[in-house]
Amino acid sequence: MTARCRARTRTRNAARSARNKCTNGAAASPRGPLPLDEADERFPGHERKYANLPDAALPRTESLEDCIARMLPYWQMRIETALMAGRKPLVVAHGNSIRGIVKHLDDIPDDEIPGLEIPTGVPLVYDFDEALRPTGSRYLNRS
Numbered sequence: 001m002t003a004r005c006r007a008r009t010r011t012r013n014a015a016r017s018a019r020n021k022c023t024n025g026a027a028a029s030p031r032g033p034l035p036l037d038e039a040d041e042r043f044p045g046h047e048r049k050y051a052n053l054p055d056a057a058l059p060r061t062e063s064l065e066d067c068i069a070r071m072l073p074y075w076q077m078r079i080e081t082a083l084m085a086g087r088k089p090l091v092v093a094h095g096n097s098i099r100g101i102v103k104h105l106d107d108i109p110d111d112e113i114p115g116l117e118i119p120t121g122v123p124l125v126y127d128f129d130e131a132l133r134p135t136g137s138r139y140l141n142r143s
Helices: 003-026 064-084 095-106
Strands: 124-128 134-139
Touching (some): 064 095, 095 124
Antiparallel strands (some): 124 134
16 A cells, blocks of 8 residues: 555545544534534535635534524524414424424533434424423334
């Protein structure tokens, strides 16, 4: 194996390791994963849809706290309104948004949230009282 090939292999392994660290709880921590470097292929500045945004407006990372701050107004304006009207909204979102909703509803402390396992693709149903306080939750079985 040539030196260049070994260097590429080390670089790929380092990138995989960084992705694994992110998926193993860094994004779920209150501080979030390390910010992306502009050279990273996942950096949003490489996408055409962000071409007109100033560099400072491009997100380089998102913590759970950031995700909750982005999600909570929508939850309060749309989902709570629907629940108060007697409707049963279906909320479908990516993992950290769901984690933020569960953290908010169940009042989970920051130090416990990284260990919270939320299965992918398994509906989580909440029951609420008249004041929209959760009275219980359960996962639906797939059978």
